[in-house]
Amino acid sequence: MDKIIKKKDLDAFKEKGNRLLFADSVKIAVQAGTCGIASGAQEIFDFLSGQVSSGKFVLSRTGCIGLCKREPMVNVSVPGSVTVVYADMTKKLTEELLKSWIKGETPVKNSLMTLDDALYANPLKDLKLPSGHAKYRDIPFYKKQEKIALRNSGFINPHNLSEYIARGGFYTLFDVLNGQDSDKIIDEIETSGLRGRGGGGFPTGRKWRSCRNAKGDKKYVICNADEGDPGAYMDRTVLEGDPFSVIEGLAIGGYAIGANEGYVYVRAEYPLAVETLKQAIETARNHGLLGKNIFGTDFSFDIRINRGGGAFVCGESTALMASIEGNVGEPRTKHIHTVESGLWEKPTTLNNVETWANVPAVVNMGGSEFRKIGTKGSAGTKVFSVVGDIVNSGLVEVPMGMTLKELVFGVGGGIPGNRKLKAVQSGGPSGGCIPADKADIPIDFDELVKVGSMMGSGGLIIMDEDTCMVDVARYFLSFLVDESCGKCTPCREGTYQLKQILDRITRGEGKPGDLELIEEIAQVTKDCSLCALGKSAPNPILSTLTYFRDEYKAHIEKKKCPAGVCKALITYTIIPEACTACGKCLKSCPASAIEGGKKVAHRIIPEKCTKCGICFDVCAFDAVKKV
Amino acid sequence: MTKTGTDKKLDTILKKYEPRPDSLIAVLQEVQEKLHYLSEDALKRVAERVKVPLVQAYSVATFYNAFSLKPKGKYIIQVCLGTACHLQNGNQLIEELGSLLDTEMGVPTKDGLFSFEAVRCLGCCSLAPAMMINGKTYGNLTADKLKKIIKEYKAK
Amino acid sequence: MENNDLVTITIDDKTLQVKNRTTVLEAARSAGITIPTLCHHEAVAASGACRICIVEMSVEKRGRTVSWMDASCVYPVHEGLVIKTDTPKVRKQRKLILELLLSRAPRSERLLELAAEYGAETGRFESVNQGRENCILCGLCEKVCKYSIQANVISMAFRGVKKKVTAPFQTGSSLCIGCLACYNVCPTGAIKYVIEGNRLKMPAWDADVKMQKCTECGALYAPSEYIKELKKKAPGLKKDVLSKCPACRRKIFKAGTPA
């Protein structure tokens, strides 16, 4: 296979990539990330594969462009025109629209928008804007997004190296290896103000510098792709949509700190991400972009993939390293820093996927340019997965400093069904719930901590008024009980006892003094646990106690769940006056707990009712009440 | 002595990996995938191959969720109970599966075809509630959709 | 700064100089200050698991005092560190840690002793009993067996609240040499052994090993496998040392004619 050694080799790939990206024929690219496939993208792709032999179009695939709610999505470009993105596609619609596409037409049916933004511009010539379609920046979801980490996802074919190179990829690594001093790269990263995107927000440049200065014959770089926070999938999308950016980032980092080996630790629940990355690494290796003497320089670098085993704690850096070494994922105390003694006791730099994907972009644009984006303390952009009770659930990348409110109501399109926002949960199991009345805080590492939460890796769970905050706290606690490694007492026993108390409260068996006891255990767990899992485990419970204490009290004192979520505390009844005896509920009840007859108002038999709520959902006359 | 099919499968897997302690997890993963569980014998042979004491292999095999010392079904249904799926009532899917397959969480069906378990987030949160069957993800699930999917697998 | 350099620290208002990066626990002990420990033992590397040895620490940073709590048995000292080992906060946290541990090991003497000292109550928490009674999962038995004796009989299995120490698949019976190192390091007395006939049994690990008879007096004095290990590990030992019980050994050595 042709090796890429000189700049002209890169140029040749770039030219080829541009020809693929902006084809001379009709081109259809199916967005086939995990979320796309789960919505039916594979079916569409298979159908198109069957048609491609007609020679009337070329078929490609790409990653997710963010608006997962509207998937499956298909990118269609006809020669000379800007790409059109079609949303909510089905095989049938594809079949129908294909007839127009192959004639060079792009009908507006199911069109979401055109990719007319500068980000997706054809560098060689101006393209025509097909009429009738919404423009990229017309869509509220995309209007205020600024993409750095997601610059290529949903646009390029993640398996195709030349398309990545056409987007400027690997030029940065080329420049770095040809003539840049490793100190200068670290300077650039430091100037940029880039902070780790994996949760803690540690300054990346400072981490790299300590690792570079650490003594050691061998050093390692690691990409943390364990993405354990439930409700977060930024890293999956980057790996599935733009794996070469992570590879290039790791190589730049390796060069800067003096490492020749890199590891990517990916969670096992992401089979497609693992596969995509594996192929990309192989491709890069085949073209000499990984391996010995990259670009003919004396820098050699290669990457291995390790799959996780389903343990959240392995996202913690020392546990992750133990896991790569073949051990159980127990964290160790970090008084000896991993930058000095990490993997196999060698100096190791570990960063998150999104951090690594930022690296080539930061080095390319220069640290001071990057710093201009975002806030003073938090430079750049951040990718969030905005999920839960939100209209545009999906993946967004916005400049730091945008307010939560803007993110939820502007980008996210607000809460479905015109219900009210109750809280935003950020930071996963280590984070907290930010109540609606604090939603005007700017997104920034330090601001989020001030309100009792944290940035975390970027999962934002939007909760409407029907959410029970005690149940939310109980959910996170039960997650942490399952995931605590069990090495240290406060976390192992503390989270367990906290969960037992919350279980009782949600069952209606809360006692006076419970809240004080919770606070007592929470304090010990926070102060005395060994690693950050335990230290942050009480956050979900403490933040909900701060902002929603009355809700806890209602559960304990009145034995009521105000949001109507905790099963033990609610009862369903049928209001006889409202019941039309239509019999729908009776038929749907899986527990046969409803009795009634023709023209006889129906009744729920309390002893049999399992409180599944199906009758409540199916009644067309609002006759079923939840109290 | 003639080798059973399982033994042969195990041999093939063991040969693929370098005999080093850091291969342990990767070997166990492949054994789990191909043989659906880690038997006492398999665990002993893996430990021997990658040069770790059996106790270490046992610690690892019981620490990580991905491993199981008891057989799992041919189709492993992983129901998501991540935050987004929890809020969209992912729990109901678990109950549904229990009655649909007439078994409990973690216990394979009598025909050995299915077993189901809970996982925390499949990275498809915008399609909550979600689940994965042998690596294939399904989203926006309802009781009806679930029934249909299970039927398809039964017919395979 | 190198590890042999001295740093100045303050412990409970005493100022002292100690070698850089010794642990707070070592420093405190050298100053005659007692800090309770459970999972710490000189024979193995400290893991910082039980957290009973937590202390309050602080440093001056840019004119501000930054303070935190950490486990003294693993925390390495550095210049200017101020340590408080017995503040109300420390006592309060230790009390709760003890209560949490008691929910697992309610009858451990050592724990009850500490509980009395710190005013810890039993029964405030739901009892947790996953396997071995009185085990607090400190990990010492696993570590001596793995690293000191290298017999690899037992290890931690499962995780979180379900964690336990175990000998997998009944292999204890064939691997255990009966050295009793685990029994000796266990802080809570969770490991028991009995001698029945000429066998030493540790039910917890399914261990059942033969005891050796003294060639002089016929008394059972040590497990046979253990003696074999000794022979391997210390080839210079005299035959009399290996084959005779301690009492007979002493007699022979006194007479000055060991073989």
Ligand SMILES: Cc1cc2nc3c(=O)[nH]c(=O)nc-3n(C[C@H](O)[C@H](O)[C@H](O)COP(=O)(O)O)c2cc1C
């Ligand atoms: C319990 C726990 C789980 C974590 N999980 C992850 C994870 O899944 N992905 C991640 O990037 N960082 C995770 N982290 C943070 C890492 O320990 C580490 O700080 C981070 O990966 C460093 O990279 P960054 O500086 O680029 O953010 C976790 C931390 C803890 C304590």
Ligand code: SF4
């Ligand atoms: S805090 Fe929790 S996860 Fe961390 S070491 Fe302790 S038990 Fe393990």
Ligand code: SF4
């Ligand atoms: S048995 Fe004793 S030594 Fe072993 S972990 Fe339990 S408490 Fe520690």
Ligand code: FES
């Ligand atoms: S929470 Fe279920 S897929 Fe993420």
Ligand code: FES
């Ligand atoms: S003695 Fe220090 S943590 Fe156990």
